[in-house]
Amino acid sequence: MSAQRTAGTRISRDELAAVIAADIPEGSIVNLGIGAPTLVANALPEGLEIILHTENGMLGMGPAPEPGRIDPDLINAGKQAVTELPGAAYFHHADSFAMMRGGHLDVCVLGAFQVSEHGDLANWSTGAPGAIPAVGGAMDLAIGAKSVYVMTDLLTKTGESKLVASCSYPLTGVGCVTRVYTDHAVFDVTPDGFAVRQAFGDNTIDSLAELTGLALVDATQGSSPDASGGARTKEEVR
Amino acid sequence: MSAQRTAGTRISRDELAAVIAADIPEGSIVNLGIGAPTLVANALPEGLEIILHTENGMLGMGPAPEPGRIDPDLINAGKQAVTELPGAAYFHHADSFAMMRGGHLDVCVLGAFQVSEHGDLANWSTGAPGAIPAVGGAMDLAIGAKSVYVMTDLLTKTGESKLVASCSYPLTGVGCVTRVYTDHAVFDVTPDGFAVRQAFGDNTIDSLAELTGLALVDATQGSSPDASGGARTKEEVR
Amino acid sequence: MIDKTTPDAAAAVADIPDGATVMIGGFGRAGQPVELIDALIAHGAADLTIVNNNAGNGDTGLAALLAAGRVRKIVCSFPRQSDSWVFDGLYRDGRIELELVPQGNLAERIRAAGAGIGAFFSPTGVGTELAEGKEARTIEGRDYVLEYPIRADFALIAARAADRWGNLVYRETARNFGPIMASAATTTIVQVDELVPLGSLDPETVVTPGIFVDRVVPVGIRSWLDADGAFVGGVDLEGRPLAAATAEEAAA
Amino acid sequence: MIDKTTPDAAAAVADIPDGATVMIGGFGRAGQPVELIDALIAHGAADLTIVNNNAGNGDTGLAALLAAGRVRKIVCSFPRQSDSWVFDGLYRDGRIELELVPQGNLAERIRAAGAGIGAFFSPTGVGTELAEGKEARTIEGRDYVLEYPIRADFALIAARAADRWGNLVYRETARNFGPIMASAATTTIVQVDELVPLGSLDPETVVTPGIFVDRVVPVGIRSWLDADGAFVGGVDLEGRPLAAATAEEAAA
Numbered sequence: 004m005s006a007q008r009t010a011g012t013r014i015s016r017d018e019l020a021a022v023i024a025a026d027i028p029e030g031s032i033v034n035l036g037i038g039a040p041t042l043v044a045n046a047l048p049e050g051l052e053i054i055l056h057t058e059n060g061m062l063g064m065g066p067a068p069e070p071g072r073i074d075p076d077l078i079n080a081g082k083q084a085v086t087e088l089p090g091a092a093y094f095h096h097a098d099s100f101a102m103m104r105g106g107h108l109d110v111c112v113l114g115a116f117q118v119s120e121h122g123d124l125a126n127w128s129t130g131a132p133g134a135i136p137a138v139g140g141a142m143d144l145a146i147g148a149k150s151v152y153v154m155t156d157l158l159t160k161t162g163e164s165k166l167v168a169s170c171s172y173p174l175t176g177v178g179c180v181t182r183v184y185t186d187h188a189v190f191d192v193t194p195d196g197f198a199v200r201q202a203f204g205d206n207t208i209d210s211l212a213e214l215t216g217l218a219l220v221d222a223t224q225g226s227s228p229d230a231s232g233g234a235r236t237k238e239e240v241r
Numbered sequence: 242m243s244a245q246r247t248a249g250t251r252i253s254r255d256e257l258a259a260v261i262a263a264d265i266p267e268g269s270i271v272n273l274g275i276g277a278p279t280l281v282a283n284a285l286p287e288g289l290e291i292i293l294h295t296e297n298g299m300l301g302m303g304p305a306p307e308p309g310r311i312d313p314d315l316i317n318a319g320k321q322a323v324t325e326l327p328g329a330a331y332f333h334h335a336d337s338f339a340m341m342r343g344g345h346l347d348v349c350v351l352g353a354f355q356v357s358e359h360g361d362l363a364n365w366s367t368g369a370p371g372a373i374p375a376v377g378g379a380m381d382l383a384i385g386a387k388s389v390y391v392m393t394d395l396l397t398k399t400g401e402s403k404l405v406a407s408c409s410y411p412l413t414g415v416g417c418v419t420r421v422y423t424d425h426a427v428f429d430v431t432p433d434g435f436a437v438r439q440a441f442g443d444n445t446i447d448s449l450a451e452l453t454g455l456a457l458v459d460a461t462q463g464s465s466p467d468a469s470g471g472a473r474t475k476e477e478v479r
Numbered sequence: 480m481i482d483k484t485t486p487d488a489a490a491a492v493a494d495i496p497d498g499a500t501v502m503i504g505g506f507g508r509a510g511q512p513v514e515l516i517d518a519l520i521a522h523g524a525a526d527l528t529i530v531n532n533n534a535g536n537g538d539t540g541l542a543a544l545l546a547a548g549r550v551r552k553i554v555c556s557f558p559r560q561s562d563s564w565v566f567d568g569l570y571r572d573g574r575i576e577l578e579l580v581p582q583g584n585l586a587e588r589i590r591a592a593g594a595g596i597g598a599f600f601s602p603t604g605v606g607t608e609l610a611e612g613k614e615a616r617t618i619e620g621r622d623y624v625l626e627y628p629i630r631a632d633f634a635l636i637a638a639r640a641a642d643r644w645g646n647l648v649y650r651e652t653a654r655n656f657g658p659i660m661a662s663a664a665t666t667t668i669v670q671v672d673e674l675v676p677l678g679s680l681d682p683e684t685v686v687t688p689g690i691f692v693d694r695v696v697p698v699g700i701r702s703w704l705d706a707d708g709a710f711v712g713g714v715d716l717e718g719r720p721l722a723a724a725t726a727e728e729a730a731a
Numbered sequence: 732m733i734d735k736t737t738p739d740a741a742a743a744v745a746d747i748p749d750g751a752t753v754m755i756g757g758f759g760r761a762g763q764p765v766e767l768i769d770a771l772i773a774h775g776a777a778d779l780t781i782v783n784n785n786a787g788n789g790d791t792g793l794a795a796l797l798a799a800g801r802v803r804k805i806v807c808s809f810p811r812q813s814d815s816w817v818f819d820g821l822y823r824d825g826r827i828e829l830e831l832v833p834q835g836n837l838a839e840r841i842r843a844a845g846a847g848i849g850a851f852f853s854p855t856g857v858g859t860e861l862a863e864g865k866e867a868r869t870i871e872g873r874d875y876v877l878e879y880p881i882r883a884d885f886a887l888i889a890a891r892a893a894d895r896w897g898n899l900v901y902r903e904t905a906r907n908f909g910p911i912m913a914s915a916a917t918t919t920i921v922q923v924d925e926l927v928p929l930g931s932l933d934p935e936t937v938v939t940p941g942i943f944v945d946r947v948v949p950v951g952i953r954s955w956l957d958a959d960g961a962f963v964g965g966v967d968l969e970g971r972p973l974a975a976a977t978a979e980e981a982a983a
Contacts, residue, residue, distance in 0.1 A: 052480055054690070058834065059904050061903070061904055062688050062689070062690055074955055074964065075761060075970045076903040076904060076955075077903040082758075082759040083968075090677045090689070092685035096758070096838035101839070104854060105593045105594045108690075136829075137810050137831070138834070139834050141833075142861070143836075143855045147835075175859065270942050290733045297655055298654055299652050300940050301934065309712050309721060313701075314651040314653040314701075315509075316506075331649075331937075333656070335586040339846035342583055343844070343846045346942075371571070374579050375557045376582070377581075378556070380581040380584075381584075412607045414605075597851075597853070597873060598875075599850070601848065602847060623850075649935070651935075681936075682903075
C-alpha cells in the first residue's frame with residue numbers, strides 16, 4: 004500500500020530537533036524521552052533558560068560530562084551520564100512521577116510507533132509474540148505533560164505511515180498527543196483529526212494526505228487556530 | 242448512677258505518666274497527644290533513647306527551650322515551643338501523616354472522653370449542640386500507631402466511667418485502642434473486653450468493675466497474656 | 480532568564496479574584512505567610528474559600544482575613560484553639576461555612592491534587608461521623624473511605640529562602656503544608672525571608688523544586704534570625720521581641 | 732542507645748527467608764545496593780519475589796541474583812535494556828515471572844504501601860493493556876484505574892551516609908527508589924558509604940528519617956568520591972576506574 008507513494012522532502016533529525024526546540028518557550032519545564040528526543044537538548048537556544056526534567060529524579064539536568072568526569076550517581080532516564088546545572092534539584096521517584104501525573108511539566112517529547120488522529124500514542128510495545136515488554140515511564144509521560152510532542156519519522160522503514168486512523172500497536176496513552184513533529188511535516192492533533200501546521204520543502208497537504216492515507220486539515224496558513232500550540236492547561240491535564 | 246460508687250486510690254497524673262513511660266522500650270518512636278500525654282515526655286528515663294514524633298513535621302523533638310531561646314518556627318502539635326535533638330529530621334505534613342497511617346509509629350498516647358470495651362475511642366467531640374468541632378490529627382493517630390495508649394482519669398468530673406460498653410460520644414476511631422492508663426488502674430483491650438493489667442493502691446477487680454459497670458478480666462497475676470503489651474505488628478496495623 | 484521574583488506582596492496577589500479557592504500555608508503561626516495574607520486583605524478579594532490547617536490565631540494573619548469578612552468557607556482540621564476567637568464568633572453567627580477534615584486526610588488530599596491522583600482509600604476517620612456519606616471499602620481486611628483531592632486556584636505559602644527559579648528551602652516545623660500546597664494550586668505564591676543567587680541552594684536539599692512555584696516575594700529576615708539566617712532567639716512564640724512582649728504585658 | 736549499625740552485609744541479610752518479597756533500590760546501576768545483593772546471593776535465599784525498576788544490568792548485582800536462579804518473580808517497569816541479557820534469557824526460557832508496571836504507578840504503589848493508603852485511582856495506563864482487568868472510574872471527567880499498594884518483607888537500598896538512628900542522605904539521582912522502598916518494607920536494610928556521628932546530618936536535609944530504617948551497613952566510599960565524599964570522577968558509568976576500563980578494552 005505504500006510502494007506507489009511519492010516521497011517528499013525529509014529533514015534530518017537534527018533539523019527536526021531544532022524545529023521542536025524553537026517551539027519551546029523560555030521557562031518551560033521539559034522532559035525529553037529516550038532516543039531521538041534527546042537531540043532536542045542540543046538544539047535549545049543558548050542563553051534561554053529551559054529546565055530539563057529527568058524522571059529518575061532531577062530537575063535542572065545539564066549536558067553530558069567532560070571525559071573523566073563521569074559520575075555514576077548522576078544519570079538520566081536513558082542511564083547516560085549527565086551533569087547538574089545551577090538551580091537543579093533532586094527528588095525521589097514518587098515525587099518525580101507526581102510532577103508528571105499532576106500536570107506540572109510543560110512539554111514532553113516522545114518517540115512513537117504510531118499516533119492516531121485522536122491523539123492516541125503507541126510507543127512502548129510492538130505487541131510481537133515473544134518480545135520482552137518494557138514500559139518504563141512512557142505511560143506517565145504520555146498522560147502527564149501539558150503538551151505531549153511526538154518526534155518521529157513520518158514513515159516506517161517499510162514505508163507505512165506512523166500517523167494512523169487508529170493504532171494497531173498496543174497503546175501507551177489515549178488521546179494524549181498534542182502535536183507530532185515528523186521529518187516531512189508538523190501535525191497538530193485537533194478534534195477534526197490531524198492538522199498540518201508546517202510542511203517541510205516540497206511536501207503539500209495533498210502529498211501528506213497521500214503518504215498518510217488520512218484526511219488532513221490545512222493549518223499552514225497564518226498561525227495555528229490554537230496559538231498555544233495545543234497545550235492543555237494545568238486544570239485540563241488534571 | 243455513680244453517686245454510690247466507692248472511690249479507690251487515685252494516682253497523680255505525674256505518677257501515671259511515669260507508669261506509661263516505664264512501658265515504653267528504648268528505641269520506640271512515640272507521639273504524645275496534646276494535654277496530659279505530654280507529661281510522659283518528662284517521665285521518660287534519662288539516658289534511654291526514645292524518639293518523639295510531632296505530627297506537624299518532626300522526629301527527634303526535644304524539651305521546651307530555655308527562656309529567651311523560643312523559636313517560633315519550632316513548635317509541637319500543641320503549638321508550644323520545643324527544641325531539636327541530635328538525630329532529628331524535619332518533613333512536610335503529607336510525609337508526617339504517611340508515617341502514622343503507614344503504621345510506622347510504635348506508640349501514641351492520647352487523651353479520651355470514652356473508650357469502649359471493643360477499643361473504640363472517643364476523644365475529639367462531645368457532640369454538644371453549638372460546640373465548634375475540631376479534630377486535628379486525632380483520627381490519624383488513633384488508627385496509625387502500633388500501640389495506641391489512652392491516658393485518662395477513669396471517671397469524669399461527675400463520676401461517670403470513661404470506660405464504657407459502647408461510646409456515646411462521636412468516635413475518633415473504631416477498635417483502635419490497645420491499652421488504657423487511668424488514675425485507678427491500667428486496662429488492656431482484649432477480645433473478651435477490658436482486662437485489668439495493674440490496679441493501683443486499694444483498687445481491686447471488683448471495685449473497678451463497680452466503678453465502670455463493666456465485666457472485667459483479671460490480668461494482674463503475672464504478666465499480661467500478651468507480653469508485648471497488645472502492640473500490633475506493622476503488618477496488622479496495615 | 481527565568482525570574483519568578485515579584486517586587487512586592489501587593490503585586491503578587493493582585494489577580495486573586497472574588498470567589499477563589501486559596502490555600503494558605505502554616506500550622507498555627509509557624510509558616511503562616513503573614514505578609515501575603517495582609518496583601519490579600521488590602522487587595523480586597525472576597526467570597527473566598529480558604530484551605531488551612533487552622534482557622535486563624537489572634538487577630539493577625541488568617542484571623543484578620545476572616546475578621547474582614549472575606550471568607551465564605553474554610554476547609555481545615557482544627558479551627559477551635561485558645562486564640563481562635565475571630566473564627567469562633569463568625570461560626571457561631573453562621574457567617575462562615577466549615578468543612579472539617581482530619582489532618583492527615585487534609586494533607587494527603589492536598590498531595591493527591593498535586594500528584595494527579597483521582598481519589599484514594601484512607602483508613603483515617605473510618606466509622607466516625609466525618610466519614611458519613613463517603614464511599615467505604617474493605618481491602619485486605621482493613622476498612623477505608625474514599626477521599627478526593629483538594630485543589631486551589633492559588634496557594635500562599637512561606638519559606639526560608641528561594642532562588643529566582645523558585646526553588647525553596649524551609650526552616651524547621653515551618654515547613655508543614657508548604658511543599659504540598661505548592662503542588663496543589665494553579666498559581667503558587669511564596670514569601671521568603673531571603674532571595675539567594677541561583678546555584679547557591681544545594682540541589683540535594685531543595686525541598687520544593689521551582690516547578691511548583693510561580694511567584695516569589697522576599698519579605699525580609701524574621702526577627703528571631705540574624706542577617707545570615709542563624710537563630711538568635713529573643714522573641715516570644717508570636718515572634719515579638721521579648722522586650723516588647725514584656726512592655727506590653729506591663730502595660731496590660 | 733539506639734544503634735542500627737550491623738557489622739557486615741552478611742549479618743544484615745541473614746534472616747531473609749525463601750519465598751520473601753524483597754524490594755531492591757536503584758535505577759539501573761545508580762543506587763543499586765550491590766554489596767547487599769552479593770550478600771543475599773551468598774546467603775542463598777531462593778524463590779524470591781523482587782521489586783526493582785529494572786531487571787538487572789550486566790552480570791553483577793541484581794543480574795547475578797537472577798543468574799543464580801533465586802528469583803521466582805520480578806515486579807518492574809523496564810526489564811529490557813541493552814545489558815539485561817541475564818533476565819532476557821530467563822524470561823525467554825519461561826524461568827521467571829514478570830509483572831510489568833508503569834514506572835510512576837510502581838513508585839506510587841510503593842509509596843502507598845508505606846503511607847497506609849488502601850488503593851488509589853491513577854490516570855497512568857488508562858486504556859492500555861497494562862490496565863486490563865483493573866477497576867476503572869471516571870472522576871470529574873478524567874479516567875482512572877485503581878492501583879493497589881506494593882509491600883515487601885525486606886527492602887535493600889543504598890544511601891550516601893547514615894547515622895546510628897538510620898537517618899539517611901542520598902547522592903544525586905542515586906536517591907531514586909530508596910526513600911519510598913524504605914517506607915514500604917517490614918524490614919529495611921541500607922548500605923551506606925559512610926556512617927556519621929548522630930547529630931552531624933542537618934535535620935533539614937535528612938531525606939529518609941530513621942523511622943523507616945532497621946539496619947545500616949557501612950560499605951565504604953565509592954570509587955568516584957574521595958575520603959570526604961567529594962566527587963573526583965575518574966570512573967566509567969559502571970564505576971570502574973578509567974585506567975582499568977581502558978586496560979580491559981585493550982585486552983578485549
